[in-house]
Every structure is written in structure tokens, then in C-alpha cells.
Amino acid sequence: MIEVAKRLQNVEEYYFSKKLREVALLKSQGKPIINLGIGSPDLEPPFKASMLLQDSLLDEKAHQYQSYQGLPELREGIANFYKTHYEVNLSSQTEILPLMGSKEGIMHISMAFLNKGDKVLIPNPGYPTYASVTKLLEAKPVFYDLKEDNNWEPDFAALERLDLKRVKIMWINYPHMPTGANATNKFYDKVIAFGKRHDILIVNDNPYSFILNDKPVSILRYKNAKDVCLELNSLSKTFNMAGWRVGMLVGNYDFISAVLRVKSNMDSGMFYGIQKGAIEALKCSEMWFKSLNSVYQRRRALVWKLAKGLNCTYDEHATGLFVWAKLPPHMKSEEFTDLVLKEHSIFITPGTVFGSNGEGYVRFSLCASEDVIEEAIARV
Template sequence: MKTIEPAEHIKTIAEYYFSVKLAEVARMNSEGKNVISLAVGAPDRMPSQKTISKLCEAACRPDVHAYQPYTGIPELRKAYADWYGRIYGVELFTDEVLPLIGSKEGVLHISMTFLNYGDGVLVPNPGYPTYTSVSNLLRANVIQYDLMEDDNWQPDFEALEKMDLSQVKLMWVNYPNMPTGANASAGLFEKLVAFGKRHSIIICHDNPYSFILNDKPMSILSVPGAKDICIELNSLSKSHNMSGWRMGVLASNPQFVRWVLKEKSNIDSGQFKPMQLAAVEALSNPLEWHAEMNSIYAGRRLWAEKILDLLQCTFDKRQVGLFVWGKLSDKVADSESFIDDILYNARVFITPGSVFGSNGDRFIRISLGSSEEKIQEAYHRINAYLSTLQ
């Protein structure tokens, strides 16, 4: 009998870092080690009460348990469009909106819709690993572009213009940036739109962090003419404490949306209607609700920054989003071995920056998704461990 092998594209990717590492943390916890995780960007707070109430109320109805439209229910598409107008100042029509089972799903759908074998994809380094792994799964040509601390983690457009862009189809960008916390600006978005139009490259902007510790949420679609060449992904996971609900959205011009829908309709069968109705409620949360969440995150960030100080990291206090990104001292050899040392000896799990690319190797990332009390306890554990080394 001949040996059975997986497809070649499966051999080119590794299991997602957090899938592997969280299994290790779970094993340590089963041994009674009580690890504090400051690694994953999963909010620990509840969605708004009216969101939960709508879910419970709708789930009790007898008419909501069947398959739903592939485009999402009309109420949800309108709610997303209204939300974009109210928050970002972007006018969207319902045929420019496509609800998703989380924005991570959107990375796959966009890639499957537009990429042929061997097409080029510009992927940021450091950046969200899924951009690379999905491109590899489709056997596209991943072309990394550098984000550097000295440039405030923004693309070097002069360097991009010197690349061979003839086969490039997509460019992934993400602001507020994950993992670095660098914020967006109107000028950056204008440059990206112009670059995409100049080279006929679809600019895919991943925008799930714009609400968190950020005074001015922005959308790349606010740039005049951006819809012609841009697709934006957004999500309720971080902004509305709904990461497990898998509620995301894609926004672009109607033609791009129709093409993505054509692909998507062959993959899933819609989302549970009560969850969609609850998402409509979430999208109407008052600004005061978000302000309360940000007040909580601000308190957590102070302790996360204390941990970075304790670890002799440097960091930019202007960064925004759900994480704090810090640069290790020159005394540290590499981020992964350093983080493993903290995990095994202080029982605190922090993310090494190398997970996000080679330009993140001398950095670490702390999530604000745990309570202030847990982040304080993590600080004290690390401090106690470091004291033993002196």
C-alpha cells in the first residue's frame, strides 16, 4: 500500500502558533501550575446587556432556526452600513456589505476569490500570520514588505516601488496595527489607495482594532475612490467583546462583494439568525459603552507597561489597540527563548514578537484581554522570578 500524504500546500504551513502553545499552557494548568495568559487577543468582558437579551429573546422564537441568506439578513447588512456611516463617516449601501463568520474567514474568502496559482501577495513583516498561511495554502507567491520601528511601522513606499509588482494581486495592511499598535492616519490611507490604483493591486485593510484605546476610529474607505481598489474587513470580536460569536464584515464596491459572495456561498450556509439579530443590537451600542470599555483597558495598559519596564523593554506610549508592544533589551538573545523562560519559571504566557515575522524578533506583545488583577499578578510573578536571578 502506497504512503498517504497530505496536499503539498499543507506541508508548507505550520499549525497556528497559538494552537500549539495554548495546548502546552493547558497541559501546565492541568498539572496545577495556574499559568496567567497575557498572549491571546480575546476580550474577557461580556457584550452589552441588550446584545445578550436580544440573543436570548430571538433564540426562543420558532421561526429562526433554519438556514439563513448567504448575504446575511437584511437587518444586519443595514446595521453594518449605518454603523460605518455613524462611526467612520463612510457611506455604504447594503450591496457593498457582506457579513462574515469572523473577519479571519474574510482573509480566506478574499484570497480564494482573487488569487490564481502563483499570484503575488504583499504581506507585512511583522504582521498577522494568517495572511501568509492562507496565501501559502492557495500556492500564491508571498512577498514580504518590511514594517520598521524607525518608520513608525508604516510601509516604505519607495522600497515598494522598487519591487517587481507585475504579478502582485493583493496587499494586506492592518491599522491600527497588530502587533505593533501603530495607528492609522489619513495620509497613510491616501498613499495606500494611490499605490493600489497605480499598480492595480487590491488593498485589503484589516480593521478590527479601531475602537480600542483609540480616540479616532478610521476606515480606509473614507478616502475618496477607495472602494474602487480597497476591501476592508471589520469585526465585532475585539470592539464589542464578541470574539466567540464570529461576527465580522467585508465592505467594498458591489462587484468585489458579488465575487466574494460567489466563492463564500460555496463554503458556508449562513449564520444563526438570533446571533445576527443580536449583532444588530451590538452595532447600536452607545459611545458611552465603548468609553467604559476603554477606561478598563486604560487601567490594564498601565500594568502591562509596568511589566515591559520590569523586563527592561522600550515601547511607544502612543500605541493603540488591544496589545502593548515592547522592544527587548540588547541583553536578550531572542524573543521566543526569553518568553519560554518567563512561561516556565514565572508561569506567565506572553507572545514573542517573532511569531509575527522576522522584524518582530526582538519584541514581545502583551494582551489587554485579561483583568487588571491578573495583569498585576503577572507583574508580581515576573518580579519574583527576576529577583531570584540577581
Template sequence: MIQVANRLHTVEEYYFSRKLREVGQMVASGKPVINLGIGSPDLQPPQKVVEAIVNSLQDATAHKYQSYQGLPELREAMAAFYKDHFSVNINANTEVLPLMGSKEGIMHISMAYLNEGDEVLIPNPGYPTYQSVTKLVGAKAVFYNLKAENNWLPDIDALQKLNLSKVKLMWVNYPHMPTGAQPSKIAFRGLIDFAKRNNILIVNDNPYSFVLNENPTSILSVEGAKDVCLELNSLSKTFNMAGWRVGMVLGSSTHIQNILKVKSNMDSGMFYGIQKGAVEALKCSKMWYVTLNSVYKKRRELIWKLAKALNCTYDENATGMFVWAKLPQGIKAEEFIDTVLIENNIFITPGTIFGSQGEGYIRFSLCASTEAIEECIARVNR
């Protein structure tokens, strides 16, 4: 029998892949499950984005292999987006690389910089893919705890006391998922100084800046950041384009060139029509963000009511398309969400899938209609 690679023994199937199978089986058996677990936008992209991909299909180059670096006009649109929204100057030719979703960027960056045995600082709680990709490339995950009392920000003093001799990479994610915590320029400044002192590359994963957030922030807006930082961003949440798979990585030309060495051996370019649609998305006016957030604001208010009905507490100042809620003292997250799933046919994400610091918390997604959320409240109240 052919044996699988050793790296497969270091990771498990993604939680949502397993759990959504269970939810799917419940639905197939007639259970009216409402999914408040996964952050897959249910709203439509801007109409001009859809029109752009449709209109592009007749272009002479639409069905050919595309550039590994993306269309020049897409890179220019990404650079302009960062200038307009974050006041960050990006060279469209050398400092931005389009990605097929920022998730692939996590793999490409890890493959470009990590050797077997290198160590990686990973937030707890944090996005599970940081850990799984670290393991897949043979590096070692070193978790740093984020705490509510510190607004879910890294404790630089505690980090500096660690043995950092083998640490090469550090993942941060602000605005933070799953908690919705906002960064500050002071926090980013501290991270950049920490990275320079210890020769560590920091990657800020930044796909949630524009959802229920009036102050979008980029780590690259801090002076000196490009020396030691990369930033990932995505069109998935901001423009309801999750299935399109469009993201970007931004940073110094040296770092981008290193990532391109990996990426150019992994794919043959992003589909032309998707790139044309992405260009239009990045040009959206302020009204797009206002309209999008008016929908999410109504949903969030209902989710807050649902959280209260479940005896949970939450931070009204948090941003993003999730509500991170604290369970009553002593209640285990996974046991709680399983009870709600069985008794109320509502699927909620347990905080534990984001790390041990997520115990005692659950996460609600705002990617459900107001009618669906109101039905959830009614079920719980019954």
C-alpha cells in the same frame, strides 16, 4: 497510505494552537500560569446583545437556513455603523457582506482573487494568517518590512521599486497588530494611489479601531478607495464577541459579489440569533466605548509597569488591546518568553511569530484582569 494534499506541506499548525497546548499541560500539572499571550476578550458583551440572542430563539425563522448575505437589518446596521463612526457611505444591499468572523474573510478574498503563482504583499510584522492563507491557495507571499522609525507604516517608495508584475493583492492592518501603530489619511492616500498605479487590490484588516483609540479610521473614508480597496472588520474586539464569530467585509459591489461567489459555496448562512445580537451591538451608544476603554486603560497602565519590570520599552501612543514592547538589546524574543513562562508562570507572545521584524519584541495582551496583571508584576519583582 493516503497522502495529504501538497498544500498542507506549505503551512504549520498555528503558533497559539501549539503553544497553548504546552501552557495547558503546565496548568494541568498544577502550574499557576497567567496568560497574557492571546487577545481573547475576557469581558462580557453588552447585556442587550445577550438578551437579543435569547429572545430571538422563539422567532419562527430562527432555526432555518439563513441568507448567504445575512439579514437585511444586519447589513443595514453595518452600513449605519460605518456612516456613524467612519463617515463612510455603504450601500447595505451591495457593498457589505457579513462574515462568520473576519478571519474567514481572509480566506474568501484570497480564493476569489488569487491564482496559483500570483504574488501577495504581506506586512512584516503582521498577522500570520495572511501568509498561511496565501500559501494554502498556492500564491506566493512577498513580505514588506515595517519599521519602528517609520511608525510601522509601509514605505511606498520601497514598494514601488519591487517587481510588482505578479502582485495582485496587498494586506494592510491599521490600527496595526501587533504594534498598535495608527494610520493617517496621508498614509492611506499613498496606499490607494500605489494600488491604482499597479493594479493591486488592497485589503485593510480593521478590527482594533475602537480599543484605546479616540480616532477610529477606515481606509474607505479616503476618496477613490472603493475602486481598489476592501476593508475587513469584526465585532470580536469592539463588543467582546470573539466566540460569536461575526465580521464583515466592505467595498465595491463588484468586489463583494466576487467574494459572495466563494462564501455561498462554503456555508449556509450565519445563525439567526447571532445576527440579531450583532444588530444590537452595532447600535451601541458612545457610553459603551467609554466604559470598555476605561477598563482597558487601567489594564494597560499595569502592563506598562510589568514591561518596565522586565526591562522593556514601549510606545505610549500605540492603540489596541496589546502592548508591543521592545526587549533589551541582544535578547531573543522566543528565548525570553520561554524563560518568563518557566520561571514566572507568565505566558507572553514573542514578536517573532509575526515575522522577522518582530525579533527583539514581545506582545502583551490586555485580556486579563487587573488582579492577574498585578500578580504578574509581583512575580517578576520577586
């Protein structure tokens, strides 16, 4: 019998991969399932981006291998985007690495910096991929607490009490997923100083900064950030291009070049047409963001109404693509979401998917039309 690698013994199939099979089975049995669990944008990408993708198919180099570092025009587009929207200066030659989605960046960064037995600071609650990738590389996840009473920011005094000797990476993610919390200026200063003090690479995962958020922020805007920080970003949510798989890693040359050594052995470059479309998307004016967020504002108001109907509470100041809602006292997240799925055929995500501190919470996605959300409200 051929055995799988030992590294898979501590890694489970991704929650949504399993759960969506269950949802698909219910649909096949005639259940009218409303999916408010997944953050997959249902709106159209910028029209010009789609047109450039189509037109590029006739370019003579369209179907050849592409550069591991992406087209120079794409890197320049990313640099201009960061300058315009984040007030961050980046060298398109040395400080930008386009990715086939930012999720692959989590793996590439981890492979570039982690050895077996190293430790990684991971937010609880937080994106499950940080922990699964850490385990795949036989490093050790060290979960740090995020709590509502601290605005979902880490307690640095508690972090300083940890054994940090083998900690190589700290994952942060603001605006935060799943809670929608925004970090303060003081937080960014603290986390950069923490990284410098302990020689820890701070990686900010930043795909939600333009969704229902008036003040997009990059960690690289802060003093000394490039000494110890990298930032992941993505076109998936900002431009409704999740299936295109376009992301970026930005930061100083030494960190970027280390990740490129991994990436260049993992793929053969991003499809030419997707890069051309991404270049056009990055040129979108403020009107794009205002139009996008006007849709999400209407949807969020309806999801708030749905949450109230389920006796949940929420933070009206939270940002991002989701509504993070607190359950009535003594309710368990998974029991609650299973009950809602059974009684109302509505799929929402239990907070425990994102860590033990997600117990007592659920997450609603805004990636459904107003009609669909109104139907969910009517059922409840």
C-alpha cells in the same frame, strides 16, 4: 498510505494552537500559568445583544438556513455603524457582506482573487494568517518591511522597486496588530494611489479601531478607495463577541459579489440569533466605547508596569488590545518568552510569531483582569 495535500507542506499549525497545548499541559501539572498571550476579550458583550440572542431562539425562523448575505437588518446596521463612526456611506444592498468572523474573510477574499503563482504583499510584522492562507492557495507571499523608525508604515519607495507584475492583493492592518501603530492620512492616500497604479487590491483589516483609540478610521473614507480597496471589520474586539464569530466585509459591489461567489459555496449563513444580537450591539452609544476603554486604560497602565519590571520599553501612543514592547539589547524574543514562562509562569507572545521584524519584541495582551496582571507584576 494516504498523503495530505502538497499545499500543507509549507503551512504549519497556527502558533497559538500549538502553544496553548503546551500551556494547558503546564496547568495540568499544577503550574499557575498567567496567560497574557492571547487577544481573546474576557469582558461581557452588550447586555441587550445577549438578551436578543436568547429571545430570538423562539422566533419561528431561528433554526432555519439563513441568507448567505445576512439579514437585511444586519446589513443596514453595519451601514449605519459605518456612517456614524467612520463617516463612510455604504449601500446595505450591494457594499456589505456579513461574515462568520473576519478571519474567514481572509480566506474568501484570497480564493476570489488569487490564482496559483500570484503574489501577495504581506506586512512584516503582521497577522500570520495572511501568509498561511496565501500559501494554502499556492500563491506567493511577498513580505514588505514595517519598522519602528518609520512608525510601522511601509516604505513605498522600496515597494516600487519590487517586481509587482503578479501581485494581486496587498494586506494592510491599521490600527496595526501587533504594534498598535496608527496610520497617517498621508499613508492612506499613498496606499490607495499605489493600488490604482499597479492594479492591486488593497485590503485593510480593521478590527482594532475602537480599542484605546480616539479617532477610528476606515480606509473607505479616503478618495478613490472604493476603486481598489476592501475592508474587513469585526465585532470580536469592539463588542467582546469573539466567540460569536461576527465580521463584515465592505467595499464596492464588484469586489463584494466576487467574494460572495466563494462564500455562498462555503457555508449556509450565520445563525439567526447571533445576527439579531449583532444588530443590537451595533447600536451601542459612545458610552459603550468609553466604558470599555476605561477598563483597558487601567489594564494597560498595569501592563506597562509589568513591561518595565521585565526591562522592556514601549510606545505610550500605541493603540489596540495589546502592548508591543521592545526587549533589552541582544535579547531574543523566543528565548525571552520561554524564560518568562519558565521562571514566572507568565505566557507572553514572542514578536517573531508575527515575522522576522518582530525579533527583539514581545506582545502583551490586555485580556486579563487587573488582579491577574497585578499578580504577574508581583511575580516579576
